[in-house]
Amino acid sequence: MSTGRTVGPALLLGAAGAALALLAGGRTWAEGTTTVAQSTVTKHVSGQDVTGLPGALAVVGLAALVAVFAVRGVWRTVVSAGLVLAGAGVVAAAVTGAGDTSALDEQAAKANGLTSGAIDNVSHTAWPWVALAGGVLLLLAGLLALRFGRHWPAMSGRYERDGTPRPRRTRTAPDPERPEELWKALDRGEDPTRA
DSSP, rough: GGGGHHHHHHHHHHHHHHHHHHHHHHHHEEEEEEETTTEEEEEEEHHHHHOOOOHHHHHHHHHHHHHHHHTHHHHHHHHHHHHHHHHHHHHHHHHHHHSHHHHHHHHHHHHTTTSSSSOOOOEOOSHHHHHHHHHHHHHHHHHHHHHHHGGOOOOOTOOOOOOOOOOOOOOOOTTTTTTHHHHHHHHTOOTOOOO
């Protein structure tokens, strides 16, 4: 794959990965039942309840994806490594959160007004695995940026100063016969008709 053809896939992978991780973080990851005053109550926990890392790292990954094009040289490598780490973090958080029931136990305790509660009939959804897929896509985007990023185009340096002093423009004397100069003279309280 040529270096020019890797920019688009990296952007697409990174954006899709972050979107999947953010979407999955807000969905139900697990549910279970608890007994409250002799009745059964169903409790749900989202990815944010279980672990807030996938959503937070997805935002970091998006920022790093944009920053890859804003920096050059060694900083591009550093930002690309940050993108890889964000993707790996989403993967790790999704894997550990997929079977975690501590947030459900906490919900059961709140429902019972106790310090600990029992949760039964626990079931897990596929959303942690969607977050994991998003993390993998972010990771792949970061690996592409690490491998090919140094050859990618950067934001324009057109307006950046290079440090050399700029020549000052010489100011020409205003023509007193021009209409705007006549008005300026009136504004200053001068009589433009007096020679």
